[in-house]
Amino acid sequence: MGKAAAMTSEGTPSHSLQIRGRTVPRLGLGTWQLTGDECVDAVADALDIGYRHIDTARAYGNEREVGAGVKRSSVAREDVFLTTKIWMDDFEPQRLRRAAEDSLRELDTDYVDLLLLHWPNPGVPLQDSLSALSELRERGLTREIGVSNFPPKLLREAVALAAVFCDQVEYHPYLGQDDLLQIAGEADVMITAYAPLAHGKIFGDPTLSVIAERHNTGVGQVALAWLLAQPHVCVVPKAASHRNRVANFQAVDLKLTPEDRQAIDALPKDRREFDPAWAPDWND
Ligand SMILES: NC(=O)c1ccc[n+]([C@@H]2O[C@H](COP(=O)([O-])OP(=O)(O)OC[C@H]3O[C@@H](n4cnc5c(N)ncnc54)[C@H](OP(=O)(O)O)[C@@H]3O)[C@@H](O)[C@H]2O)c1
Structure with a gap:
């Protein structure tokens, strides 16, 4: 098993994960579809609320605004876990290096965390692309490297x-x-849950609504708390x-009962919101 200690002995989700000796704040702000001033404001506000993890990508076209939001907040850069992603057209090593350098320039930072x-x-x-990423890590442009949308066989590879x-x-x-x-448990890999609210589709779900009412909270917090109670997941x-x-953000302090978790486990688990033409075979 990996070294991540995701739950306390009482089953309360913890605020951070330990992966390969590095601490990662478990609840981050996703920034896809946030642009312009709205994005700057969202990032600065999230950090002021207490978020310490921000997710962006070159393809979102908002790295400049994300960087400006970090600068505008009251939080020091080194206290933020910042992730960006290289778009798939830029995986050839030379292009990948250039894309990463462009990202850092836009984000106005010397390094990203992931x-x-x-x-x-x-x-x-x-x-080739993983070697190029590893080289960037050795040069200090990123603290950690990883992948996104990799199904199990590809992740093992x-x-x-x-x-x-x-x-x-x-x-x-x-x-x-x-x-x-x-695989995450065996190899001590973090699984970052994107679209953790099913891109907004979970709101109104009857099972989640009943649980939310019982805890005097919202459906979003229930979905996030279900994810946060799982080892290796942010x-x-x-x-x-x-x-x-x-x-x-309140989801980090919500403790679901075993019965709540079982009810969510029992919901059908085959609804995918993101399946573009370039997606891999998910069963691979
Ligand atoms: N690696 C990838 O390929 C990939 C793909 C997709 C997404 N992502 C990452 O994952 C992040 C999140 O995914 P996502 O944006 O698609 O979906 P999501 O986080 O599952 O859902 C966002 C939607 O839920 C609404 N929402 C959020 N909190 C709410 C609350 N407490 N009550 C009611 N509605 C609420 C948002 O509305 P408002 O915005 O109006 O508040 C928005 O419509 C992205 O921003 C991106 O960083 C990565």
Whole structure:
């Protein structure tokens, strides 16, 4: 088993994960679809609320605004866990290096905490792009490296080739990721749950609503708390409003009962929100 200590003895989700000796704040702000001033404000506000983990990507076109939000907040750069991702057209090593340097320039920082391959690209040997990422880590441009949207077989391949810290994948109460969690436990890899609120589709769910009512909280907090109670898992919900960012942050302190967790476990787990033409075979 890996070294992540995700739950206290009482089963309360902890605020941070330990992966490969590094501490990662478990609840981050997703920034896809946040642009312009709204993005700057969202990042600065999230950090002021208490978030210490921000997720962006070159493809979101908002790295400049994310960087400005970090600068504007009252939180020091070194206290923020910042992730960005390289788009799949840039996996050839020279392009990958250039893309990473561009990201740092836009983010106005010397390093990111985690640099990911955004989607698998069978057109470039995985070994080549992972070696280029590893070299960037050795040069200090990123603290850790990882992948995103890698199904189990590809993740195993990646873990065998490089010190892969993370696989960021869609994960929420309507989609299971048991095989990836098994690998995460064996190899001490973080699973970052993207679209942890099923891109907003969970609101109104009857099972989650009953649990939320019992705890005097919201459906979003229940979904996030279910994820946060699992070893190796962190979450990056996106919220455009201050109100929703505050609500989501409260999930780190919500303790679900075993019965609550079983009821959420029993929901159908086959609803995928993100399946673009370039997606890999998810069963691979
Ligand atoms: N690696 C990848 O390929 C990949 C793909 C997709 C997403 N991601 C990452 O994951 C992050 C989150 O995914 P996502 O944005 O698709 O979906 P999400 O976080 O599951 O859901 C976001 C939606 O839920 C709403 N929401 C958030 N908190 C709420 C609350 N407390 N009450 C009611 N509504 C609430 C948001 O509305 P408002 O914004 O209006 O508050 C928005 O419509 C992205 O921002 C991105 O960083 C990564």
